[in-house]
Amino acid sequence: MLALEPLQGVRVVASSEALDAIPSEDGATVLRLAPDDVFVLDGLLDLAVADPHAIVAGEPGFVGSWLGPEELAAIVVPHIEWPLPAERPALAQGFVAGVPAKLWLTADGALLLCAAAYAHELTDRLR
C-alpha cells in the first residue's frame, strides 16, 4: 500500500527571475509549481530570494512518496489520463485517480506528492 509521508520544505512565491536564481545545490530539490511559485523540498526559511516582495513560508502541506520506476508504472500510471513527460527531471501536475497531485520525475523514479488534505483519498484510490 502506498505510504504518503509528510514532506518538509519552503514555499516561495516571487518573480520568475528571483525563482530562477534560487540555488538547487545542497541537496534541496526545487519544484517549480508555477512560473512564480516553487516548493523547495527540504529547503530552509532563510533562503535568499532576490525579490523584496517575495512570500517565503514554511510548507507543511504536502505529503509524498518516492517510487521506483516499476512502482510508478504499476501504481500511478494506470490512474493518470495524461502523458508523462519524456525528459528527466521533470515536474508533472494533474489528476492521479481523480486527486490533484504532482509527480517529480527523476532518472531513478518519481516523487508522488499531493496536499496532505488529499492524502487519504489518494492512498485509498491507489490501493
Add this chain to the structure above:
Amino acid sequence: MTAERRIVVDDRPMAFRDGESVAVAVLRTGEHPGHGGTLCLAGDCGNCVAEVGGVAWVRTCQTPARPGMVVRRHPPTGGPRLPAGAQAEAMGEPWAPRVHVQREQADLVVIGAGDSGRAAAADATRDGRRVTVLDAGAGVEVVGIYAGPTIVARTGEGMLHLHAHEVVVATGAAEIQPVCPGNGLRGLLTGRAAERLYAAGMDLGTAVAIGTAPDGVPCTGLAGRLVRFEGDDRVSAVVTLDDDGAQRRTACDTAILGLGRTPRDLLARMTGHPAVRVAGSAARTFDLPPPPAEGVVCPCTGSTVEDLESLWERGFRELELIKRSSLVGVGTCQGGACLPHLRAFIADRTGQAPEPFTARPASRQITLGEAAAGVHVDAFRRTALHDEHLALGARMDRFGGWWRPWHYGDHLAEYRAVREAVSVGDVSTLGKLVVSGPDAVEALERLYPSRVADIREGRSRYVLLLNERGHLIDDGMVLREAEHRFVLTFTSAGAGNAEAWLRDWIKIWGLRVHVLDRTMSLAAINVTGPLATDLLGRLGLAQPPAFLRHVHADVAGVPCHVMRLSFTGEVSYELHHPVDRAVELWRVLLAAGHDLGIAPHGLQALQGLRLEKGHVIVGMDSELDSTPRRLGMDWAVRMDKPEFVGRAALERTAGLPDARRLAGFTMPGPAPAEGSPVTSAGEIVGHVSSSFTSPVLGRAVMLGWLKRSPFPTEVEIDGRPASVVSPPFYDPEGARARA
C-alpha cells in the same frame, strides 16, 4: 474424444463448437438468438441481443461461446429485467465487480483490421508512425470516440482508454436490412451472415436470395422487388414484385438479403475532431435503398413506416427531429439497421438525401460499471484534525469540498459551551491567501467594495467579494500584515473560486502582486466563548489581540497567527498554524480548558450561533444575484471609492426599485424547516433560508427572503404568525464579541 461443450440458453443446454459465437450456437439448434428479424452476424443490428452472464443487451453474434455461459433471451415485449442490485447490496456484496481500466497513449490508432484498416496501418508504419490496431475480431470492441481524441474500448480484461494523436476509422460497411411486412420473422439472413453459417456447416434448408446472391451458398435468386415475407413465426415464403407488376410468391426456409451496403461510420460520426478520419468502405458513399413503403423501419424500437408518415404529415422534415420523435435510430443498433431507410424516406420526399444523424457514445451497450470505470467521484479533503473529530464521536459530513464535523453527539451542549464557557471549532477549511507586492493595496482596493488602504498593520476588516454585476460571490476578512502584505480569508466553499477570481483580476490589471494559497498548508482552530481569553492566557498568549486585530504569537509553543474576530457572537480567536502542528494544539486546548467546561463544537451548533447574530452564510442565505442592498449589507460598500469590481452595476441599479430583501424573522416556538415559505395575506412572499430554535432567546430565529414589496412587517411561517425584524437577534450591540 473431446467432451461436448455447452452454453445454457433459457435454462436449456446447447452445444457449441470451437470459435463459435453464442448466436451461431443458438442458430445451429434451429432457434433464433433473439425473437426474430434479419440477422447480420456482424454486430450491426440489434436482432440478436440477449442477456449473457447477467448482462442485458449483449450482441450474441459478437460474443464467443464459453462453456457454462448462461444466456437468457430478452422478453418479447418490454425490456430485460434489471440486475438485482438491491438484493446483492443487502447481502453485503458489491453490485458488480469493479471494471479494470487500462489507460494508454498512442500515436496512430486504426479501428478495424479489414482491408482498408490493414492498408492504413501499413502506410503509417512505412512512414515511421507507431500504429495501434483495434479490432472487434481480436476482442477489442470500440464503443466510443471522445474529444481528444480519446477512444474507449471494451476488452477481455475491462475497459481501454486510449489517448491518440490520430485515429483512422476503418470499420467497413454494413449490409442493409429489409423493411417490409414480415421482416421480424425468423429465417432472414444478410448475405454475409448466410455465407458464415453455410461455411460453419449449417443447413439453411430451401434458401432464396433477394438482390445480390451470397458467394457459394446454394440458393435460388429471386428477381423483382421485395414486397413482404410470409410465415407464422418463421419465414415460409417471400413475395416479390416483378417488373411487369405481378406479385410472385416463393416458398423457402431461409431468405437471404443482398440489398446493398451502407458505411459503418458510427464511430466517425461521434466526433468532429480533425484528427479522426475515415478510410475504406466506411468512407464510401453507397446508394440508398428504395424508400420504405410498409413495415417496421427500426427493429430495435418497433417504429414503422406508418409512424414516419404520420410525423411527415405533421410537418416534421428534419432528420434529427424525426429521429427524436419516432425513436428511429435511438435503439440498440444506433441506426445501424434503420438509418439508410430513414434517409431514403426523406430523400424520396425532398429530393435530397439528408446527412446521417449525429452519433454519440456508446455504439455498443455497456454496463454502468463499464461506463463508470476509471471515473472517480470528487475527492473530499480532510483537515489535519479529522481523526481527532472521529475520536470525539463526531458525525462527519461533506461541506464545501471538505469533511467537517456536523456535531459531536449533542449540538445544544456544544452551543452552550460557546455561549457560557469556551469551545473549539475546526475552521481549517477557510480559504487563506497571502498577497504581497508593491501593488497589493491597489489590487485589493479594486477587488473589494470596502476600503483597504486605511486598514492599519495588525488590523483587519470584514469584506464582501462582488462580481461585475454587483452580486455577492464570497466574503471574508482582510488582515494587514505589513505595508505591502496582507492575509485574506474566504469561505470554505468559495475559496477556490475566490483565488481564481483574485488571480484573474491581478493579471488583467497587470499589477505587481504575488499570491500564495495557504488553505491546505495552515490549519485553523476557532477558540470561542466568554472564557476563551482565559484559556489562551493559560497557554501563553499573554497579550491577546483586541477585536478585529491580529498578532503572530506562540500558543502552547505552536506558532500561530491569532485573529480576533467573531462569527459566533462571543469572544473568538482564530489560531492559524501549520497543519503539522494542528493535532498537538487541538489536544492542548482541550486539556487546558477541561476545568473551564470546554467542548468542541460542530457545524450544526455553529449555524445556530451565527444565525442568532444574523451572520449570512454565502450560498445558503444569499442567492446568485444577491446585491449588498438586498442583503442589507450596504454598510460594507464604499461607493465613494472610485473603482471596485461591481461598482458600476451597483451605481446603475441604486436608484431602481428592488422588491427583494434578506430579512430576519422571529416567532415563538420551534424553528420551521429551512426552505419554508413565508406568506402574507395568504400569498407566498418569500422563504426561509436559515432557521434555529434559539436556546438563549427561547424562540425561533430565522433569516429569509422577502420578494414582494411593500415589505410586510408581520408574516406567517409554518402556519404561525412571525415578525419581520432586523438582525442580529442576540447581543445586537456586539458587546460580548468585543469583551
